[in-house]
Every structure is written in structure tokens, then in C-alpha cells.
Amino acid sequence: MPEALDIAPLEEAAEAAIDQGLIACQVAVARAGEIVWTRTFGKADETTRFWVASATKPIVASAIWLLIDEEKLDIARPVADYIPEFAAHGKQEVTVEQVLLMTCGFPEAPMAPEDGADPKRRSRQLAEWRLEYRPGTRYVYHGRSAHWVLAELIERLAAQPFCDFVEERVTRPLGLPRVLGIPRAEQTQIAQLSPEAGHEVRALFDYAAKIEIGEPGGGAVMTASDLALFYQALLHNPGKLWKPDTLADGTGNVRSKLPDPLMNLPANRTLGVVVGAGFGATWAASPTAFGWPGVGGQIGFAEPATGISFAFFQVGDLDAVAPFVRGVSMTNLALALGT
Numbered sequence: 001m002p003e004a005l006d007i008a009p010l011e012e013a014a015e016a017a018i019d020q021g022l023i024a025c026q027v028a029v030a031r032a033g034e035i036v037w038t039r040t041f042g043k044a045d046e047t048t049r050f051w052v053a054s055a056t057k058p059i060v061a062s063a064i065w066l067l068i069d070e071e072k073l074d075i076a077r078p079v080a081d082y083i084p085e086f087a088a089h090g091k092q093e094v095t096v097e098q099v100l101l102m103t104c105g106f107p108e109a110p111m112a113p114e115d116g117a118d119p120k121r122r123s124r125q126l127a128e129w130r131l132e133y134r135p136g137t138r139y140v141y142h143g144r145s146a147h148w149v150l151a152e153l154i155e156r157l158a159a160q161p162f163c164d165f166v167e168e169r170v171t172r173p174l175g176l177p178r179v180l181g182i183p184r185a186e187q188t189q190i191a192q193l194s195p196e197a198g199h200e201v202r203a204l205f206d207y208a209a210k211i212e213i214g215e216p217g218g219g220a221v222m223t224a225s226d227l228a229l230f231y232q233a234l235l236h237n238p239g240k241l242w243k244p245d246t247l248a249d250g251t252g253n254v255r256s257k258l259p260d261p262l263m264n265l266p267a268n269r270t271l272g273v274v275v276g277a278g279f280g281a282t283w284a285a286s287p288t289a290f291g292w293p294g295v296g297g298q299i300g301f302a303e304p305a306t307g308i309s310f311a312f313f314q315v316g317d318l319d320a321v322a323p324f325v326r327g328v329s330m331t332n333l334a335l336a337l338g339t
Contacts, residue, residue: 023316053294061272180214231309297323
């Protein structure tokens with residue numbers, strides 16, 4: 001059993017957030033491959049799943065790593081070698097690595113849910129995308145575009161729907177539930193950004209559609225324990241799911257330090273995560289911690305120095321900054337565990 005950790009500061013901070021008006025939050029701490037503590041606060045319970053927004057992205061990237069392991073995918077090659085129609089409009093030299101690092105040049109490329117859900121419409125839309133800058137020269141967050149390319153690569157190289165591939169090859173072997181592609185009939189007990197702001201948020205996107213199609217850059221639903229255990233898998237590689245060199249590269253080899261224009265920080269990007277004080281990181285206090293954030297203050301990360309992994313989900317704060325600030329505070333408390 002993992003040694004006891006002093007969870008009290010995390011618990012007190014979560015309770016204070018609810019007292020200050022947060023509708024609900026869920027926290028999980030894991031170590032040595034196990035959940036050592038988890039609790040749900042506010043108007044939710046332990047079985048509530050949360051929409052985790054962009055915290056989805058490393059899970060999809062980890063599925064790409066399996067294709068690298070199997071030598072089905074060479075990240076140095078152009079995407080168009082695998083998706084020929086992608087070459088249209090000058091994209092013929094965009095590499096798979098550039099897509100994984102978000103230096104590929106099409107941060108604002110559109111993909112409507114109905115297009116993403118249909119393989120033929122999706123590939124036509126990928127062909128229509130145009131470059132906004134020369135690939136490899138800049139880091140810009142590709143929040144809703146890059147991972148659609150990864151999804152298409154998975155489907156072409158694995159010959160199955162990308163949501164099924166992620167379940168069969170990543171989450172199920174790790175003992176985790178399906179997190180992408182949840183039918184509407186099964187979308188129960190899912191906490192979204194804010195139940196009170198549903199009309200406002202849905203003006204931007206339809207949650208049910210996003211979750212049903214399993215949007216690869218932001219459509220996953222899970223509990224905090226699920227995400228904390230996923231990051232334990234990235235630390236310990238149970239069942240040798242990934243080749244050790246691939247996993248080490250994906251979680252620790254910073255391939256891009258190009259500056260991020262949003263936060264004026266180096267991107268600190270590997271082939272799937274942000275390491276240390278990079279783009280969007282709430283774990284900037286550690287040079288070795290790695291993970292990915294999601295809009296609304298959703299967080300998942302691992303700290304190799306202590307073996308801790310952590311997930312924090314929150315709903316109900318409509319402020320643009322407060323959830324991130326709260327996430328940083330919770331993350332710093334988690335980083336202090338085990339030191």
C-alpha cells in the first residue's frame with residue numbers, strides 16, 4: 001500500500017471553494033498505481049463523471065504512441081503520406097510531429113461536430129483546411145484542430161473508429177472505462193462547465209454532440225480517479241502497454257520550446273503533454289511534472305519526482321480567470337505531497 005499522505009490541505013481548499021460558491025468539484029490523488037484519496041464536493045457524488053475539455057488530449061496522444069510502437073506511423077513523415085487529401089492547399093509538407101506539437105500551422109481550422117462524426121465529411125474538411133502560418137515556425141494552441149488529424153490517422157492506420165481504438169488499446173487495458181464516444185442515452189451524471197450557464201455555453205458548442213462523437217481534442221468524460229490513474233500509467237507503464245522509449249519520449253522529451261503567444265511562456269511540448277512551466281501548466285512549480293489542462297480549470301498531471309498523479313475537476317465558476325487560479329492553488333498543494 002502507498003504510504004499515507006497529508007491530504008488535509010487539499011480537502012480544506014476544496015471545501016473552501018464550495019463555500020465560496022463553486023457548484024461542485026472532484027479531486028483524486030494517486031501513487032504507486034493506486035488511488036490514495038478521492039472525494040467529491042458540492043452538488044455531485046463519487047460516481048459523477050466530469051466533462052474534462054482539453055484534458056482529453058494526452059489520452060488520444062497516448063493512442064498515437066501505440067501506432068508509433070507498431071511502426072505503423074513515422075512522425076517525421078508528412079501527414080499526407082497517410083491521408084493523401086490532406087495535402088491540398090499547401091499542406092503537403094506538414095509532418096505528423098508538427099501536428100503532435102501544435103506547430104503545424106492551422107490553429108483555427110474548423111470542424112463541425114457533424115463533420116467530425118462522419119469519416120467522409122471529416123476527411124473532406126481536413127482537405128479544405130488552409131495554413132495560417134508556415135509549419136514548424138510557431139507554436140499556437142490548436143485546441144479544436146490538431147487532434148482531428150490524430151483521430152483520422154488512428155482510423156486509417158488501425159482500421160477502426162478512433163473512440164473504439166482508444167477504449168480497446170488504452171483505457172480498457174489500464175482498467176479504466178470508456179471515456180470517448182459516449183452515446184446520448186448513456187450521458188447521465190455528467191457534470192459540465194456550469195449547469196447554470198448551459199444556454200450560454202451551448203451557444204458555443206453542443207455538449208451532448210461533443211461527448212457523443214468523442215471529440216478527440218476535448219470530448220472525454222471521466223471521474224478524477226480515472227484521470228489520476230491514467231497518469232499513473234504514464235509513470236509506471238503497467239503491462240508494458242507502450243515501449244519504454246516511446247513512453248519516455250512522450251512524457252519527458254521536450255521537442256518544442258517555441259514561445260506561446262497566449263501566455264508568453266515556452267510551449268514545453270512533448271509528443272503529448274506539457275512539461276514544467278509551459279503552455280497552460282498549473283504545475284509550473286515543478287520542472288519535471290507533466291500533464292494537460294482543460295477549460296474551466298480541469299487538471300490532470302503526474303510528478304515523476306514523487307510518483308504522485310493528480311486530477312482536479314470543477315464546475316460552476318463563470319469567471320474566466322478564477323478557475324485557473326484555483327487550479328494552480330490545488331496543484332501546488334498536490335505537488336507538495338510526498339516531498
